[in-house]
Amino acid sequence: MLLEMVHISRICFRKYGNFLDNLRLYVRGGCGGMGLPRLGGQGGNGGDVWVVAGKSLTLKRVSDKHPRKRFAAGTGSNSSVRALKGEKGQDVEIRAPVGITITTDDGKKLGDLNIDGDRVLVAKGGSGGSFYSRFEPSKGQVRHIRLDLKLIADVGLVGFPNAGKSSLLTAMSSATPQIASYAFTTLKPELGKLMYRDHKQISVADLPGLIEGAHLNKGMGHKFLKHVERTKQLLFVVDVCGFQLASKTPFRSAFEAIQLLTKELELYKEELLSKPALLVVNKMDLPDAEDKLAELKEQLEKPGEFSSLLPEDMIPKDQLTFRHVIPVSAATGFGIDHLKTRIRESLDEDAETANRAIHAEKLRALEHYSRW
Numbered sequence: 001m002l003l004e005m006v007h008i009s010r011i012c013f014r015k016y017g018n019f020l021d022n023l024r025l026y027v028r029g030g031c032g033g034m035g036l037p038r039l040g041g042q043g044g045n046g047g048d049v050w051v052v053a054g055k056s057l058t059l060k061r062v063s064d065k066h067p068r069k070r071f072a073a074g075t076g077s078n079s080s081v082r083a084l085k086g087e088k089g090q091d092v093e094i095r096a097p098v099g100i101t102i103t104t105d106d107g108k109k110l111g112d113l114n115i116d117g118d119r120v121l122v123a124k125g126g127s128g129g130s131f132y133s134r135f136e137p138s139k140g141q142v143r144h145i146r147l148d149l150k151l152i153a154d155v156g157l158v159g160f161p162n163a164g165k166s167s168l169l170t171a172m173s174s175a176t177p178q179i180a181s182y183a184f185t186t187l188k189p190e191l192g193k194l195m196y197r198d199h200k201q202i203s204v205a206d207l208p209g210l211i212e213g214a215h216l217n218k219g220m221g222h223k224f225l226k227h228v229e230r231t232k233q234l235l236f237v238v239d240v241c242g243f244q245l246a247s248k249t250p251f252r253s254a255f256e257a258i259q260l261l262t263k264e265l266e267l268y269k270e271e272l273l274s275k276p277a278l279l280v281v282n283k284m285d286l287p288d289a290e291d292k293l294a295e296l297k298e299q300l301e302k303p304g305e306f307s308s309l310l311p312e313d314m315i316p317k318d319q320l321t322f323r324h325v326i327p328v329s330a331a332t333g334f335g336i337d338h339l340k341t342r343i344r345e346s347l348d349e350d351a352e353t354a355n356r357a358i359h360a361e362k363l364r365a366l367e368h369y370s371r372w
């Protein structure tokens with residue numbers, strides 16, 4: 001218990017819950033233009049609303065850029081003597097991240113954004129008035145849509161190579177990822193399921209190890225970092241005795257590893273750091289592990305004082321707050337049950353917060369309609 005919850009309130013920390021994995025938007029296609037009965041002219045069609053995949057975007061950035069979350073395309077031009085066929089209304093393009101699914105509020109799938117440049121039509125403009133509609137235009141589609149990030153798992157393991165991520169997954173679940181004493185054993189995400197007595201299941205993704213410079217695409221960095229986005233919460237895993245990639249690269253203590261991993265995530269996409277995170281300190285069976293853990297705890301309490309050991313460009317702007325710091329040994333099984341409990345508590349806590357927010361939104365909508 002002594003090692004539970006590193007309270008580090010004196011330092012500036014990022015707020016949890018800033019990371020968005022879904023976003024609800026209001027979209028409206030443009031109204032068609034009027035036809036011209038006298039000359040049989042046709043009004044222009046209303047503009048359409050599209051969602052288009054763009055690089056380096058997150059749902060949070062979309063939300064910040066469009067706080068009202070409303071998108072309406074332009075009205076088609078009326079038919080006139082000079083232009084019998086009115087011009088089409090202006091289309092609207094909502095730039096959104098790759099890796100999302102778009103659905104309507106009632107669950108109908110509209111499409112996926114899988115690669116940069118993919119486009120999905122989310123609200124079609126109305127037709128312009130013509131002979132067939134007695135020259136009356138029609139309205140555009142109006143609806144709420146949801147953009148959902150495609151998650152690969154509830155929890156993602158984040159750490160340097162060799163920290164014991166795959167060993168940890170093996171200790172917690174029945175998954176059998178490859179384990180070896182060299183770096184980059186895991187090259188693609190492996191999934192494991194944590195099973196609980198009440199049949200609850202939590203999925204955990206064993207992700208490939210990150211290295212310094214991952215944000216610059218070192219060691220397949222981007223490919224690996226992209227998986228980190230696709231999990232609800234992060235489980236940082238460090239070797240209590242530290243890590244050295246090769247004899248020519250510097251040795252990094254567990255504390256430095258945390259700082260560097262935080263920096264890599266920050267440089268890749270800052271919002272990743274607002275995901276809830278737990279810290280697992282692995283290999284507690286090694287000699288001197290208790291002393292090293294005590295040292296790490298002290299460093300985490302005053303990161304400002306200790307990160308000065310690192311070059312300035314490797315120090316993260318803000319520190320990550322870990323909900324829990326859990327010492328374990330994937331090799332002996334020490335701390336594993338406790339870790340499973342903490343993971344569950346952390347996810348339940350967020351699910352509860354999300355439920356409360358949905359409930360509050362429903363109540364607000366109810367109050368709004370009951371006024372009419």
Ligand SMILES: Nc1nc2c(ncn2[C@@H]2O[C@H](COP(=O)(O)OP(=O)(O)OP(=O)(O)O)[C@@H](O)[C@H]2O)c(=O)[nH]1
Binds near residue numbers: 160181284332
């Ligand atoms: N002593 C000890 N060794 C461990 C423990 N957990 C893992 N190891 C060893 O550490 C080495 C790396 O373990 P992996 O589970 O492959 O590490 P990883 O983090 O998945 O590594 P990458 O896939 O390369 O990123 C292996 O030799 C493991 O046997 C532990 O709790 N104690």
Ligand SMILES: [Mg+2]
Binds near residue numbers: 165177
């Ligand atoms: Mg591995």
